[in-house]
Amino acid sequence: MVGPGRWCRARPWVTSVRPVGDIRKCRDGLSVRCRCVVAGRARAAVAAYRYRPAPLEGRRCPAFPYLLRSAMSAADTTTSTKVPPPRQAPSPVAVAERGPGKRRSGGPAVPWLLLAPCLLILALVLGYPLVRLVTLSFQEFGQSQLWGFKPAESVGFDNFAEVLGDGEFWTVVVRTIVFAVACVIFTMVVGMLIALLLQRVSGWVKTLINIALVASWGMPIIVATTVFKWLFDSDYGIFNALLSKLPGVDMIGHNWFADGPEGLAVITLLVVWGAVPFVVITLGAGLTQVPKELEEAARLDGAGAWGVFRFVTLPILKPIVVMLTTLSVIWDMGVFPQVFVMRGGHPEAEFQLLTTYSYDKAFVVNDYAQGSAIALLTVVLLLGVIGVYMRQMLKIGEVE
Numbered sequence: 001m002v003g004p005g006r007w008c009r010a011r012p013w014v015t016s017v018r019p020v021g022d023i024r025k026c027r028d029g030l031s032v033r034c035r036c037v038v039a040g041r042a043r044a045a046v047a048a049y050r051y052r053p054a055p056l057e058g059r060r061c062p063a064f065p066y067l068l069r070s071a072m073s074a075a076d077t078t079t080s081t082k083v084p085p086p087r088q089a090p091s092p093v094a095v096a097e098r099g100p101g102k103r104r105s106g107g108p109a110v111p112w113l114l115l116a117p118c119l120l121i122l123a124l125v126l127g128y129p130l131v132r133l134v135t136l137s138f139q140e141f142g143q144s145q146l147w148g149f150k151p152a153e154s155v156g157f158d159n160f161a162e163v164l165g166d167g168e169f170w171t172v173v174v175r176t177i178v179f180a181v182a183c184v185i186f187t188m189v190v191g192m193l194i195a196l197l198l199q200r201v202s203g204w205v206k207t208l209i210n211i212a213l214v215a216s217w218g219m220p221i222i223v224a225t226t227v228f229k230w231l232f233d234s235d236y237g238i239f240n241a242l243l244s245k246l247p248g249v250d251m252i253g254h255n256w257f258a259d260g261p262e263g264l265a266v267i268t269l270l271v272v273w274g275a276v277p278f279v280v281i282t283l284g285a286g287l288t289q290v291p292k293e294l295e296e297a298a299r300l301d302g303a304g305a306w307g308v309f310r311f312v313t314l315p316i317l318k319p320i321v322v323m324l325t326t327l328s329v330i331w332d333m334g335v336f337p338q339v340f341v342m343r344g345g346h347p348e349a350e351f352q353l354l355t356t357y358s359y360d361k362a363f364v365v366n367d368y369a370q371g372s373a374i375a376l377l378t379v380v381l382l383l384g385v386i387g388v389y390m391r392q393m394l395k396i397g398e399v400e
Contacts, residue, residue, distance in 0.1 A: 136372035159373040180332040191279030217277035225341040260350025326389035
């Protein structure tokens with residue numbers, strides 16, 4: 001099943017094929033002109049392919065048999081073409097009853113009227129806190145202003161200048177970025193591995209794993225954090241007891257939270273544990289859309305497991321991976337209850353992230369203006385992440 005033209009060296013990495021011409025008769029079968037889009041290379045190649053009623057064994061045409069078989073069935077010359085009956089024009093009586101200027105819908109304002117309650121609720125729940133946050137960040141607002149002893153005075157950008165000039169703030173920013181990057185990498189890698197594993201296990205094993213994933217995903221954050229806190233307890237923690245059973249390892253009485261990096265590693269494990277189920281379920285749904293014909297074609301052409309994943313599976317999953325990565329960055333930059341509960345409501349300086357640092361400034365130091373400024377800077381940082389996400393999605397849309 002090859003044409004007079006060459007296979008254009010696209011090999012098995014073809015993700016979509018569409019005919020660009022009519023199916024014509026030839027000396028030994030039918031021929032159709034197609035356009036094949038090569039995944040990951042953002043270019044198209046055009047070649048003519050001919051159907052021959054010869055066996056396919058030993059032929060190097062991995063991606064087109066199923067296309068031309070469907071084309072043959074659609075262009076079967078032995079069956080008569082069924083022409084649909086012509087549509088009847090509406091009767092003049094129905095047109096006269098409806099009137100020339102009357103529409104079936106209620107006009108363009110009806111959808112907005114239906115959306116108005118939801119938009120109003122979103123404006124109250126999300127809009128007012130954001131406006132209040134911006135207002136406080138440009139004012140001098142403390143306990144005196146909160147209780148009404150002094151009026152709130154506008155100070156311009158003084159709060160931002162004070163926050164940006166504080167060395168502790170930049171330390172917290174770097175720590176938050178490193179923490180978020182570690183969480184995202186481990187979440188995506190572990191989630192992808194489990195999703196690929198679920199495609200190769202039997203039915204009952206897959207069901208048990210999905211039940212465990214949904215159960216861990218549905219567990220409240222406070223409950224999960226409390227459980228992890230007891231697992232890594234220095235005196236009664238099960239994790240220390242299990243590690244102590246290894247030869248040459250003595251972890252009895254080891255305090256994981258005596259050092260910042262070790263404590264943040266435990267919190268990273270907790271965050272990854274809670275985020276992996278969503279990634280696995282989403283990637284699993286995306287893997288069902290990967291055509292099996294392309295994977296089989298890649299294997300027939302000599303590609304190994306890594307080649308199939310890199311050139312076939314990953315390009316198709318790229319939009320989902322970009323979306324999950326962006327959501328993971330946003331969620332991990334906003335981690336608060338895990339740190340707050342794990343440290344008993346008073347995180348030490350080496351455990352401070354942007355969320356807990358903003359909370360301490362506002363509700364421990366009672367400087368609500370600086371706390372609002374830190375929160376607003378966090379929002380601006382996340383808007384940059386969203387901008388990168390939108391740019392990547394636009395690039396993917398242009399390629400497709």
